[in-house]
Amino acid sequence: MTSGNAAVIDRTTPAMRLLPPSTNGSYSGSLLSAYLLTLFGVLTIVPGCIHSFAPDGGAGTIAGLDLSQNGRLVIALFAWAGATQIAFGIAALIVSLRYRNLVPLMLALACLERTLHVLNAWVFTGAATGHRPPEHYAVLLGLPLLFAALLLSLRDRATA
Numbered sequence: 584m585t586s587g588n589a590a591v592i593d594r595t596t597p598a599m600r601l602l603p604p605s606t607n608g609s610y611s612g613s614l615l616s617a618y619l620l621t622l623f624g625v626l627t628i629v630p631g632c633i634h635s636f637a638p639d640g641g642a643g644t645i646a647g648l649d650l651s652q653n654g655r656l657v658i659a660l661f662a663w664a665g666a667t668q669i670a671f672g673i674a675a676l677i678v679s680l681r682y683r684n685l686v687p688l689m690l691a692l693a694c695l696e697r698t699l700h701v702l703n704a705w706v707f708t709g710a711a712t713g714h715r716p717p718e719h720y721a722v723l724l725g726l727p728l729l730f731a732a733l734l735l736s737l738r739d740r741a742t743a
Contacts, residue, residue: 602681610683616736617679617686619728623693624675626725627668630718634665646716671696690733697726 610617634640640661642648650657678689704719 602677605681606684607681610686611739612683612686612737613732613735613740616690616732617683619732620675620679620686620689620693623725623729624672624679627672627675631665631668631672634661635669636665640665641716647714687733687736690729690736694726694729694733697722697729701726 630641633645637644639650639654640658642654642657642661643650648657675689675693678685700718700722704715704722
């Protein structure tokens with residue numbers, strides 16, 4: 584219940600339980616950060632769909648992996664990773680478009696995820712064949728942008 588002229592929100596409907604009222608009005612960070620999170624969400628969903636729905640999940644056609652041994656397992660792992668990418672990307676879109684006060688948290692999670700990508704791709708495991716998929720390079724470009732967006736999201740827009 585609210586008082587005054589504010590509208591009464593029916594929190595009993597399934598839609599309101601799934602997506603409560605927007606919190607965008609309470610976000611004071613950079614709007615550019617929210618827009619970059621939107622872009623990140625889309626750029627996470629697209630490869631997630633490729634990994635989930637392409638016949639080889641992109642493992643052979645994009646990543647250049649040899650699928651002659653354990654190909655079904657590799658494709659299944661790509662599909663699993665794609666499913667998590669789709670879910671994470673949708674969460675990023677929802678936060679960036681409806682719950683902007685969570686933009687700093689979502690960007691911090693994106694920075695963590697992408698940092699782990701960099702470490703696994705370039706430090707820990709690398710590319711056994713010497714071939715690197717496009718994502719290995721894209722993450723090197725995207726990670727600094729995500730960190731910059733995170734820093735901007737933590738600053739008050741009035742002082743920025």
